[in-house]
Structure formats: structure tokens, C-alpha cells
Amino acid sequence: xxxxxxxxxxxxxxxxxxxxxxxxxxxxxxxxxxxxxxxxxxxxxxxxxxxxxxxxxxxxxxxxxxxxxxxxxxxxxxxxxxxxxxxxxxxxxxxxxxxxxxxxxxxxxxxxxxxxxxxxxxxxxxxxxxxxxxxxxxxxxxxxxxxxxxxxxxxxxxxxxxxxxxxxxxxxxxxxxxxxxxxxxxxxxxxxxxxxxxxxxxxxxxxxxxxxxxxxxxxxxxxxxxxxxxxxx
Amino acid sequence: xxxxxxxxxxxxxxxxxxxxxxxxxxxxxxxxxxxxxxxxxxxxxxxxxxxxxxxxxxxxxxxxxxxxxxxxxxxxxxxxxxxxxxxxxxxxxxxxxxxxxxxxxxxxxxxxxxxxxxxxxxxxxxxxxxxxxxxxxxxxxxxxxxxxxxxxxxxxxxxxxxxxxxxxxxxxxxxxxxxxxxxxxxxxxxxxxxxxxxxxxxxxxxxxxxxxxxxxxxxxxxxxxxxxxxxxxxxxxxxxxxxxxxxxxxxxxxxxxxxxxxxxxxxxxxxxxxxxxxxxxxxxxxxxxxxxxxxxxxxxxxxxxxxxxxxxxxxxxxxxxxxxxxxxxxxxxxxxxxxxxxxxxxxxxxxxxxxxxxxxxxxxxxxxxxxxxxxxxxxxxxxxxxxxxxxxxxxxxxxxxxxxxxxxxxxxxxxxxxxxxxxxxxxxxxxxxxxxxxxxxxxxxxxxxxxxxx
Numbered sequence: 085x086x087x088x089x090x091x092x093x094x095x096x097x098x099x100x101x102x103x104x105x106x107x108x109x110x111x112x113x114x115x116x117x118x119x120x121x122x123x124x125x126x127x128x129x130x131x132x133x134x135x136x137x138x139x140x141x142x143x144x145x146x147x148x149x150x151x152x153x154x155x156x157x158x159x160x161x162x163x164x165x166x167x168x169x170x171x172x173x174x175x176x177x178x179x180x181x182x183x184x185x186x187x188x189x190x191x192x193x194x195x196x197x198x199x200x201x202x203x204x205x206x207x208x209x210x211x212x213x214x215x216x217x218x219x220x221x222x223x224x225x226x227x228x229x230x231x232x233x234x235x236x237x238x239x240x241x242x243x244x245x246x247x248x249x250x251x252x253x254x255x256x257x258x259x260x261x262x263x264x265x266x267x268x269x270x271x272x273x274x275x276x277x278x279x280x281x282x283x284x285x286x287x288x289x290x291x292x293x294x295x296x297x298x299x300x301x302x303x304x305x306x307x308x309x310x311x312x313x314x315x316x317x
Numbered sequence: 318x319x320x321x322x323x324x325x326x327x328x329x330x331x332x333x334x335x336x337x338x339x340x341x342x343x344x345x346x347x348x349x350x351x352x353x354x355x356x357x358x359x360x361x362x363x364x365x366x367x368x369x370x371x372x373x374x375x376x377x378x379x380x381x382x383x384x385x386x387x388x389x390x391x392x393x394x395x396x397x398x399x400x401x402x403x404x405x406x407x408x409x410x411x412x413x414x415x416x417x418x419x420x421x422x423x424x425x426x427x428x429x430x431x432x433x434x435x436x437x438x439x440x441x442x443x444x445x446x447x448x449x450x451x452x453x454x455x456x457x458x459x460x461x462x463x464x465x466x467x468x469x470x471x472x473x474x475x476x477x478x479x480x481x482x483x484x485x486x487x488x489x490x491x492x493x494x495x496x497x498x499x500x501x502x503x504x505x506x507x508x509x510x511x512x513x514x515x516x517x518x519x520x521x522x523x524x525x526x527x528x529x530x531x532x533x534x535x536x537x538x539x540x541x542x543x544x545x546x547x548x549x550x551x552x553x554x555x556x557x558x559x560x561x562x563x564x565x566x567x568x569x570x571x572x573x574x575x576x577x578x579x580x581x582x583x584x585x586x587x588x589x590x591x592x593x594x595x596x597x598x599x600x601x602x603x604x605x606x607x608x609x610x611x612x613x614x615x616x617x618x619x620x621x622x623x624x625x626x627x628x629x630x631x632x633x634x635x636x637x638x639x640x641x642x643x644x645x646x647x648x649x650x651x652x653x654x655x656x657x658x659x660x661x662x663x664x665x666x667x668x669x670x671x672x673x674x675x676x677x678x679x680x681x682x683x684x685x686x687x688x689x690x691x692x693x694x695x696x697x698x699x700x701x702x703x704x705x706x707x708x709x710x711x712x713x714x715x716x717x718x719x720x721x722x723x724x725x726x727x728x729x730x731x732x733x734x735x736x737x738x739x740x741x742x743x744x745x746x747x748x749x750x751x752x753x754x755x756x757x758x759x760x761x762x763x764x765x766x767x768x769x770x771x
Binding site for chain 1 (some may be wrong): 673
């Protein structure tokens with residue numbers, strides 16, 4: 085069974101009198117260990133889809149299961165638990181808490197998981213080491229470069245050993261060199277067995293993923309397997 | 318997220334906005350300070366009033382008073398002898414319920430020692446009169462039963478009387494001196510201690526009111542100013558008590574009451590009392606005691622209901638109620654300022670969550686439940702309440718100092734532990750309650766909305 089399964093999922097928003105069909109019937113399966121890129125122009129519904137997949141929102145109709153758990157009608161608390169235990173997020177704008185240092189930012193998901201402080205520290209340090217920022221643990225985000233901030237965000241996404249990592253335009257705020265490094269980091273994680281779903285509007289970035297899911301007007305219009313990429317990007 | 322971490326986050330958040338947090342706290346600080354000062358002021362007032370009542374005999378003291386006879390007894394009222402010493406003797410026979418009793422005859426007197434001559438009112442009494450009225454003898458001895466039985470020409474006088482009669486001898490121990498009371502020689506056998514309220518004592522020690530200044534060693538007082546010494550503390554409620562002259566009631570009857578000449582005719586001896594006072598032994602059996610005494614008096618008064626009771630219970634109750642009212646209204650006003658402080662907290666917390674909406678979104682995204690966000694905000698505003706409350710307690714000490722400095726003569730505020738606890742708890746409750754609305758609002762923010770923001 086696939087890790088993520090969407091069956092005829094729709095999402096409607098009401099903006100004033102107008103009803104917007106952000107997603108108009110999506111069927112999608114993502115298996116364990118896949119590296120998929122969701123691509124589409126702005127307004128295509130890709131962010132809405134990502135929010136649903138990331139358990140930040142629930143669909144209007146249709147069913148969605150993640151890791152065997154039906155989350156299409158889950159309560160807000162249940163969704164929070166899913167996000168905490170099974171999902172890691174990496175955002176375009178990093179979304180680090182500027183009042184906390186690197187270690188504390190990475191520890192955040194563990195705090196809400198109720199993990200005791202000694203274990204928390206150990207796990208957070210391990211995650212920080214994976215992204216190569218061990219010497220910056222006591223710095224605050226504002227003392228870091230964009231690339232470093234995104235690495236902290238990745239460490240935070242990894243710290244709870246999630247089933248899936250979602251990345252929403254992770255390179256959008258970075259220059260192309262740094263962006264390439266970050267992408268390489270995702271590919272490395274993928275090689276180590278993580279399931280990664282990446283949302284982008286950039287074909288070049290989508291091409292680096294193993295699978296390319298193209299979305300337009302709330303529907304999947306193209307779902308292809310990319311040819312294997314050379315290691316060096 | 319556990320409570321400890323929430324507290325830590327709360328403190329950090331407050332520390333990050335020190336000035337803003339302080340301004341927010343100011344409402345709570347002022348509220349708590351005024352609440353506690355208010356409570357302490359009324360506690361001081363209550364203390365003063367209770368002290369005064371106790372000095373005057375406390376609520377155990379009951380007076381038997383003359384009263385209009387009921388209409389149906391009007392035709393035969395004359396068969397009642399009125400209040401006499403026989404009443405006192407009857408009341409004294411009631412076992413257990415009455416601890417002390419004394420008949421009182423009030424005599425306008427002219428008291429002379431050497432060249433000095435004053436008008437006073439003397440109390441002709443039994444020895445019980447002294448303990449009933451909480452009199453203490455500083456020099457010499459109190460009245461004794463022997464004085465009464467033998468109708469001795471002795472008297473016990475108050476401090477101010479001695480001060481007036483021997484103005485150039487401060488703190489004179491006049492025991493053994495002979496004075497003339499209405500032309501009869503009396504020996505002073507005792508002098509009462511000087512009575513004053515805590516408030517007057519403080520005034521005197523601070524030397525605020527020169528006129529009432531009193532030095533126990535006397536060297537601050539020149540003979541010329543002596544008439545301004547204790548005697549002129551005319552504002553004091555204790556002046557009357559300090560001007561007491563007591564003598565045995567039997568002596569008064571023999572010397573001053575054996576004849577009652579109206580016009581050219583002697584009406585015979587007058588045995589009527591001006592007052593009849595007794596002390597209730599057990600305040601819990603107050604009503605029962607009064608009933609028993611009334612039964613007794615109905616016998617001695619031959620069934621005529623021409624007497625009643627003058628109790629301080631009502632007076633005492635009135636005072637207590639008055640103090641309760643002052644406390645309640647003052648507490649209400651102080652409570653309102655505390656409430657305003659609470660609204661300030663709510664306001665700043667609302668601003669704070671708007672400012673931190675992205676932080677809330679991030680926390681939600683990594684797994685914080687609505688409940689976690691709720692707790693975080695409530696704890697933060699509770700911390701403001703707690704710190705504000707503590708600072709308010711400290712501030713109230715200052716406020717009380719200022720109040721004492723402004724009017725040192727008044728009853729000193731009394732800081733009671735209970736009131737400290739009430740004021741502080743009020744601050745904490747205000748802190749928690751004012752955080753609830755912003756916290757609910759913050760907890761309800763949808764994570765995607767929060768992440769989209771800004």
C-alpha cells in the first residue's frame with residue numbers, strides 16, 4: 085500500500101459569494117521512498133494540494149490516507165499529531181523562530197511530541213549534524229545566511245524521523261548556487277530513503293526529482309517518471 | 318509542551334518586550350497596590366475602633382437604663398423603686414452569667430488640692446467598676462470592698478486629674494495626698510495609668526502635636542506649658558477616661574445623698590442610681606444573660622418594666638458593618654483599576670498574537686495543537702499578572718509609607734497576611750482571565766492562514 089493515497093479529492097473555497105474549486109478531483113499515490121515534484125503555475129492548486137498532503141488542511145470531498153491513516157475528516161488535534169509524528173516541512177521563507185537559536189528551532193517539533201529534554205537535545209544535535217551546522221547551534225537565525233537557514237529548516241523537518249518531507253519552493257528565496265546545494269541535500273536524503281514531496285513552479289528543479297506531477301486548474305495533467313539524473317547537478 | 322517550558326517561553330516573551338510588558342503590568346501593579354493599601358487602611362481603622370471599644374469596656378459591658386413604662390403599667394409605675402443598689406445586689410447573685418456588676422452614682426464635684434480647684438464628675442461605685450471599665454491602677458491601689466463597707470473617704474483618680482491638680486509636678490505620684498471633694502477631705506489611694514490610643518501614642522512619640530506632647534520623664538515639659546500637656550489632648554477619645562474620679566458608693570450616699578432639699582423641704586435620702594452596669598461573663602450567652610438579669614430586675618422593680626439594656630453590641634455591629642462597607646467600596650474601586658489593568662493585558666496580548674501569527678503558524682505546522690497555543694498565551698498573560706502582582710505588593714508598601722507620612726496621626730495601616738494573599742491572588746486571576754480571550758483566538762487560528770500571513 086502506498087504511503088499517501090488520494091481518491092477523488094476536491095477542495096473548494098468560498099471567497100465572498102464566489103466559490104473557487106482549488107482542487108477538482110485528484111487521484112494520487114505516492115509510495116514510500118519516492119522523490120516527487122509537484123509542478124504547476126501559480127493558481128494551479130499546487131499549494132492547496134501540498135497543504136492537504138501536509139495535513140495542514142482537510143479536503144472538501146474525497147478520501148486521503150497517509151501511512152494507512154484516513155485523515156480526510158480528522159480533527160484539528162489529530163492533524164497536529166500527524167504533522168508532528170509523520171511529516172516534516174521545509175518552507176520557501178524558512179519559517180524559523182527568530183527568538184530561538186538553531187538548537188531550539190530544531191527541537192521545536194520534539195517539544196510538542198513531549199520528548200524529555202535530554203533525548204530532545206541529542207536528537208536535535210544529530211539532525212543539525214546531518215545538515216552540517218554543528219558549529220552554529222547557538223546562533224539565532226538572523227545570524228545565518230539564507231542557505232544556512234534553509235538547512236536549519238531541513239534539520240527541523242528531519243528531527244522527528246518523519247515518513248514524508250514536504251518542501252514548498254525550498255529554493256525560492258535562495259540564489260541559484262545555494263539553491264543547488266539545498267536541492268542536492270534533498271537528493272541525498274532521498275538516496276538515504278526519505279520520502280520527499282517538493283512543490284515548485286520551476287521546471288529545472290522539478291527535473292531533478294524522480295517523479296514529476298504536473299498540476300493545472302486543480303487537476304493532475306501529467307504524471308511522469310524523470311530519467312535518472314547525474315549525481316552532480 | 319509542558320508547563321515549565323511554557324513558563325520559560327512566557328518569561329522570554331516578556332523579557333523581549335521589557336518596556337511594553339512593564340507598561341502592561343503597570344495597571345496590575347497599581348491595582349494591586351491600591352487594593353492592598355485599601356485593605357490595610359481599613360484594617361487599621363477597624364483596629365483603632367476595636368481598640369477604642371475595648372478601652373471603654375468592650376461589648377461585654379451592659380448598662381441597665383431607665384425606660385418609659387408600658388402604657389398598661391402607667392397607673393402603678395410609682396410602686397417601682399427605680400434602679401437602686403438592691404438591683405446591683407440582685408444581679409450579683411446571678412451565678413456564672415454575670416462576672417462583674419457595679420451601681421453608679423454620678424456626682425458633680427468640685428475638687429481642690431492646694432490652690433487648684435476644678436469641676437469634675439465623680440463616679441461613686443463598687444470596686445467592680447474598675448475592671449468593668451478596664452481601668453488599671455498605675456500608683457497605689459484600686460477601690461476595695463472594705464472602702465465600700467466602711468464608707469471610707471478615699472478616691473482613685475485619673476492621670477489628667479493629678480496633672481491638673483499638681484500642674485508643676487509632672488507624673489506626680491499623688492497617693493496619700495488629701496484633696497477636698499465638695500468640701501469633704503478624701504485621701505487619694507490610687508492613680509490610674511494614662512490611657513491613650515495607639516494613634517495618639519504614635520502622635521505623641523512623633524511629637525506632631527505639641528499640645529498633646531507628653532514626656533514620661535517630664536523634662537521636656539516646662540511648668541508654664543504644663544496646662545497644655547496631657548490634659549489638652551482634647552481631641553482624644555480617651556480624655557474622659559483619663560479624667561475619672563471614683564469613690565465608694567456608700568461614701569457618696571452618706572456624704573452627698575442623705576438629704577435632698579427641694580425648696581425648703583427635705584425629700585429624704587435619694588437611693589436612686591444614675592447608672593447600673595455589669596459585665597457579661599460569656600459573650601456567647603449574651604442574650605440568655607440579659608434575660609436572666611431582666612427576670613431579676615422585674616422582681617426588685619415589683620413587676621414594673623421601667624428598665625432596659627444599653628448594649629454595645631449594636632454599636633459594635635454598626636462599626637463592623639461600616640468598616641465592611643468601606644472595605645467593600647474601596648475594594649471595588651481598587652478592583653476596577655485592577656480590572657482595567659486586566660483589559661490592558663488582554664489588549665496587549667491581542668496585539669501580540671497578531672504580531673506573532675507567523676510564529677503560531679510555524680508552531681502549529683510542526684505539531685503544536687490548539688491547546689498548546691492556548692496554554693502558551695494564557696501562561697504568558699498569567700506571568701504578567703504574577704510579576705505585576707508581586708511588584709504591586711512591593712509598591713503598596715511604598716503607598717502605605719506615603720499615607721503614613723501624609724497623615725501620621727491617623728490609624729496606621731495594618732498589613733494582614735490574608736489581605737496580601739487576596740490582593741495577590743486577584744492579580745493572578747486577572748492575569749489568567751485576561752489571557753483567555755486572546756488565547757482562544759490564537760488557538761483558533763488555522764495553521765495555513767497563519768503561515769500565509771506576512
